[in-house]
Amino acid sequence: MNVSLILxxxxxxxxxxFLAGDKLASKVALFFGLAAAGAAIVLLNHYNLGENISFINxxxxxPNISFAxxxxxxxxxxxLLTTVLTPIIIFSSFxxxxxxxxxxxxxxxFMSFAMAGTFLASDGLLYYIFWELSLIPIYFIAxxxxxxxxxxxxxxxxxxxxxxLAGSLFMLVAFVYMYQxxxxxxxxxxxxxxLSATExxxxxLAFFLAYAIKIPLIPFHTWQASVYQKAPTVGTMLLSGIxxxxxxxxxxxxxxxxxxxxxxxxMYIFIGLGIVGVIYxxxxxxxxxxxxxxxxxxxxxxxxxxxxxxxxxxxDGLRGAVLQMIAHGFVVVGLFYTVEIIFRRYETRAIAxxxxxxxxxxxxxxxxxxxxxxxxxxxxxxxFIGEFTVLYSxxxxxxxxxxxxxxxxxxxxxxxxxMFQHAMLGETNTKPFADVxxxxxxxxxxxxxxxxxxxxxxxxxxxxxxxxxxxxLTQINRIN
Amino acid sequence: xxTLIAIIGLGVLCLLFEIFNLRKAIVPITILGLLGVLGLxxxxxxxxxxYYNNMIVVSKFSSTxxxxxxxxxxxLVALGHNFYExxxxxxxxxxxxxIFLLAGSVAMVSFGNLAMFFLGIEVLSIALYILAASDRMxxxxxxxxxxxxxxxxxxxxxxxxxxxxxxxxxxxxxxTEISELSQSAELPVWFPIGIVLVTIGMLFKVAAVPFHFWxxxxxxxxxxxxxxxxxxxxxxxxxxxxxxxLSVMNADISESFKIVVVVISMASMTVGNIMALxxxxxxxxxxxxxxxxxxxxxxxxxxxxxxxxxxxYYASAYSLSGIAAFSVILYVCKNRxxxxxxxxHGLGKTNPLLAAILTAALLSMAGIPIFAGFFAKLVLFNxxxxxxxxxxxxxxxxNSIISVGYYFKLILAMYTKESNEExxxxxxxxxxVAVIAIMLNIALGLFPSFVLDLxx
Numbered sequence: 001m002n003v004s005l006i007l008x009x010x011x012x013x014x015x016x017x018f019l020a021g022d023k024l025a026s027k028v029a030l031f032f033g034l035a036a037a038g039a040a041i042v043l044l045n046h047y048n049l050g051e052n053i054s055f056i057n058x059x060x061x062x063p064n065i066s067f068a069x070x071x072x073x074x075x076x077x078x079x080l081l082t083t084v085l086t087p088i089i090i091f092s093s094f095x096x097x098x099x100x101x102x103x104x105x106x107x108x109x110f111m112s113f114a115m116a117g118t119f120l121a122s123d124g125l126l127y128y129i130f131w132e133l134s135l136i137p138i139y140f141i142a143x144x145x146x147x148x149x150x151x152x153x154x155x156x157x158x159x160x161x162x163x164x165l166a167g168s169l170f171m172l173v174a175f176v177y178m179y180q181x182x183x184x185x186x187x188x189x190x191x192x193x194x195l196s197a198t199e200x201x202x203x204x205l206a207f208f209l210a211y212a213i214k215i216p217l218i219p220f221h222t223w224q225a226s227v228y229q230k231a232p233t234v235g236t237m238l239l240s241g242i243x244x245x246x247x248x249x250x251x252x253x254x255x256x257x258x259x260x261x262x263x264x265x266x267m268y269i270f271i272g273l274g275i276v277g278v279i280y281x282x283x284x285x286x287x288x289x290x291x292x293x294x295x296x297x298x299x300x301x302x303x304x305x306x307x308x309x310x311x312x313x314x315x316d317g318l319r320g321a322v323l324q325m326i327a328h329g330f331v332v333v334g335l336f337y338t339v340e341i342i343f344r345r346y347e348t349r350a351i352a353x354x355x356x357x358x359x360x361x362x363x364x365x366x367x368x369x370x371x372x373x374x375x376x377x378x379x380x381x382x383x384f385i386g387e388f389t390v391l392y393s394x395x396x397x398x399x400x401x402x403x404x405x406x407x408x409x410x411x412x413x414x415x416x417x418x419m420f421q422h423a424m425l426g427e428t429n430t431k432p433f434a435d436v437x438x439x440x441x442x443x444x445x446x447x448x449x450x451x452x453x454x455x456x457x458x459x460x461x462x463x464x465x466x467x468x469x470x471x472x473l474t475q476i477n478r479i480n
Numbered sequence: 481x482x483t484l485i486a487i488i489g490l491g492v493l494c495l496l497f498e499i500f501n502l503r504k505a506i507v508p509i510t511i512l513g514l515l516g517v518l519g520l521x522x523x524x525x526x527x528x529x530x531y532y533n534n535m536i537v538v539s540k541f542s543s544t545x546x547x548x549x550x551x552x553x554x555x556l557v558a559l560g561h562n563f564y565e566x567x568x569x570x571x572x573x574x575x576x577x578x579i580f581l582l583a584g585s586v587a588m589v590s591f592g593n594l595a596m597f598f599l600g601i602e603v604l605s606i607a608l609y610i611l612a613a614s615d616r617m618x619x620x621x622x623x624x625x626x627x628x629x630x631x632x633x634x635x636x637x638x639x640x641x642x643x644x645x646x647x648x649x650x651x652x653x654x655x656t657e658i659s660e661l662s663q664s665a666e667l668p669v670w671f672p673i674g675i676v677l678v679t680i681g682m683l684f685k686v687a688a689v690p691f692h693f694w695x696x697x698x699x700x701x702x703x704x705x706x707x708x709x710x711x712x713x714x715x716x717x718x719x720x721x722x723x724x725x726l727s728v729m730n731a732d733i734s735e736s737f738k739i740v741v742v743v744i745s746m747a748s749m750t751v752g753n754i755m756a757l758x759x760x761x762x763x764x765x766x767x768x769x770x771x772x773x774x775x776x777x778x779x780x781x782x783x784x785x786x787x788x789x790x791x792x793y794y795a796s797a798y799s800l801s802g803i804a805a806f807s808v809i810l811y812v813c814k815n816r817x818x819x820x821x822x823x824x825h826g827l828g829k830t831n832p833l834l835a836a837i838l839t840a841a842l843l844s845m846a847g848i849p850i851f852a853g854f855f856a857k858l859v860l861f862n863x864x865x866x867x868x869x870x871x872x873x874x875x876x877x878x879n880s881i882i883s884v885g886y887y888f889k890l891i892l893a894m895y896t897k898e899s900n901e902e903x904x905x906x907x908x909x910x911x912x913v914a915v916i917a918i919m920l921n922i923a924l925g926l927f928p929s930f931v932l933d934l935x936x
Contacts, residue, residue: 059929060855060928060929060932061929061932061933062789062929062932062933062936063858063859063862125858128849129849129850129854132848132849132854133849133850135848136843136848140895143892143895143896144828144895144896150896153896154892154896158888158892161884161888162881162884162885162888165848165881165884166881169877169880169881170877172858172861172877173861173865173873173874173877176858176861176862176865176873177865177870179862180862180865180866
C-alpha cells in the first residue's frame, strides 16, 4: 500500500463523477472525496508504524524522469489537509445548484488530484506537471461557474492564469538547468548538487517568481482579490484553502533546500516582503466593502506572515509556518463558507447590506464569531499556535520583524471584528435570515472542531512534521 | 523504398477509381491502403538500405518520419470525406494529389542524393499549389494558390541555385560524398554559400521569419482542409527535410551559422506570437502560431547530432494537436465564408465534446502538461541548454507565455460567449479524427519515451 492509492482514488473519482451524470455527480464526488480522506488516514497510520509508503517508478528514459512520490511527515500533513478539505468543500456546495454539475464536481476532484500530486511528487518534473495541472481545473471553475459580469470575470481569470503560468515556466527553466547538472530530477539527486552561489541565486529567483505569484506575495498579488471575488465560493475555497499552500509548501520543500546560500544571503529581503504583505493586506482589508474581498486581503496578510516564517530558516519558523498553513486552510474555508451561507439568504456580499443577523440566527452568528476569532489567532485555536510560533521565530531573527508581523493580529482583530459588527449586529435587515440548515451546521461544526482540537492538542501534527522539517534544515545548513 | 513505391501505386489507384466510377469507396479504400503502407514502413523499421546508387536511403530517421507523415495523411484523407461532400466529381483528384504529396514528403526524408531531394520538394510543392487553389470558384483560394505558387517557385529556384553551387564546389550530388568532402580543410567558398541558399529556401517552406510573409495570406485563402495540411504535414515535412539536409551534409555546422539559426529561431517565435495575438481569423492565427512553432523546431538545428528524437517528438505533438484543432475548425466553419473567432462563440455549450477537444489541442500547443506539447518543449529546452543557449531558452519561455494569450482567446470565446446559431448534424468522421488525434497526443504525453527513444 502506498501513496499512489490516493491519487488513483481522486483521479478515478473525477472520471466517475463525470460519468455519473448531473443528478448524482455531487454525491459521487463526495463519496470519492471521503474515500480519499479515509485512505489518507489509513496511510498515515501505516506511515506512523514506520512502513515505507513512498512510490517510485521509472517513467521516461530520455530525459531521465521518474514517477516518484515521496511520503514524509511534511507531505503527509499537506496531503491530509487536501484530502480532508476536499470533501468538506464538496459538501459545502450541496445547497447550490450548478449547471452541468457533473463537470463541476469532476473538476473539483481533478484539482484535488493535482494538488495532492504536487504535495507528494519528489521528482522535479512530476512535481512541475502536477503544479501546472492544478491550474487548469480552477481556471474553468472560476471562468464558467463564477459570478459577476462575464467580461470582468474573464479578464480576472485570464490574468490569473497567465500570471501563474508565467511564473512557473521560469521554474521549469531552473529545473532543466539543474537537470543538466545532476542528470536526474529526483529530489535526493538534486539535494546532492553543489551549485555555486550565483547559480543558486538564479535558481532561487526562478523558483521565487513561481511561488511569489502563487502564494501570493507583494508585489505579485494583484490577481488575487479579483479572482477570489469572481470565482464561485467552492473555487475560492480551493484556491485559498489548499492551492496557496502549494506555494508555501514548495518554498519549504524545493526552494530553500535547493538554493540555501541565496536564501541565507537575502533572508532579510524575503522576510521583509512577507511582512510588507502582512501590513499591506491588513490595511487594504480595512477598507473593503465586499466580504469576499475582505477575506482575500486578510488571506494575503496571513500568508505573508507564513512566508516570512519559512524564510527565517529556523526550525520554529518552518514548523510554525506549516502549522499555520493547515490552520489557515481550515479557517479560511470556514469563513468563505459563512460568506456563502449569507449569500444564499441575502444574495449579496456587500457588508453594508447585511446587519442584525444575530437576533435572527444566533447559532450561525456564534459559529461565525468563533471562526472570526480563530482567524485572528485567539488562544486555544489552532491559528494561535501557528501564528505564535511564527512570530516567535521572527523575534529570534530581529525583534522588529516580530513586532511588525504582530500587527496582523492587532489589525486583523480590528477589521475582522468591525466586519462582524456590521454584518451580524446592528440594525436588522428587512429580509429574514433563516438559521443554519443541518448540512451547513455539520460543515461548520466540523471545521470549528478541527480548529479547537489542534489548538489545544497540536502534538500529533508537530510530531508528524518535525522530523522531516529537521531533515530539510540539515539540507539547508549543509556546508557548500 | 517499398514505402515510396506503394504510396505512388496507391495514388495511381486513386486516379483509376475515377475511371471506374467508384468515388463512394475512395476514402475508405485509401485509408486502408495507407494503413497497409504504414504497416509496411514499420516492418522495415530496423533496416538501413540504399537504393539506386544512393538515390534513396532508408534509415531509422526516414522510416519514423515517413510513418508520422502517413498517419497525418490518413487523418487528412479521412477529413476529406466530409469536406469534399459538395465536390463529389473531383474527390478522387483531391485524394490522389494528397497521396502524391505524401510520396514527395517521403522522398524528402529518405533522399541520399540532392537531385532526389529536389524532386521530393517539387512533388510536394506542386501538389500544395494545386490544393491551395482547389476551390476554383473562390477568389480567395485562387489568390492563395497564385501567391503560394509565385513565392514557392521563387524559393524552389533558390534551393536549386544552392544545390548547383554545392555541386560546383564538391562535384557531386551524393550527400555522403559531400559530407566526406566537407571534412577536408580547404572548402571552396561556394559550398557554404550553397548551404545557406538551400537553408533559406527551406526556411521559406517552413515559414520561418523573415520568410514567413506568404503564410498568413495563403493559410487564410486556401480551403480549410488544405490549410490543415499545410500547417501540419507540410510544415513538419519541411522541417524534417531541413534537419536531414543539414545533418547529413555537414554534421558540425559552424558557429556563425548557429548564431544565424538562433536569431531566426528567436525572431520566428517572437514575431509569430506577437502577430498571432492580434488576429481575429482562426486560420490566420494558427498560421502565425505555426510560424512560432517553426521557431521552436529550429532549435533542434543547434544540436544536430542528438536532436532527431526531439524533433520527431515535437513534430508529432504539434501536428497531432494541429489535426485535432483543424477538425474542429472544419466542423464549425463548414458552409461559412470565413473562419472568424465569432463562429466559435458558445461552442462549449452547443458541442461540449468538440470544444473540449479544441481546448485540449490548444493547451497542447501552448505547452501545458500533460499534453505532448509540454514534453516536446521540455525536451527541446533541455537539449538547447545542453548545447549552451540559455538565452534562447529564456526567449522561448517568454514566448510560451505570450502564446497562452491567443490560444486562450479562442478557448474563452468557446466557453464565455453565447452562441449565435445552431449547427446541425454530427459528422462521425470528423468526430473520430478529432478524438483519435487528441488521444494520440495525450498518449504521447503520458508515454513520451515511446517516441523519444525511437531515434535515440
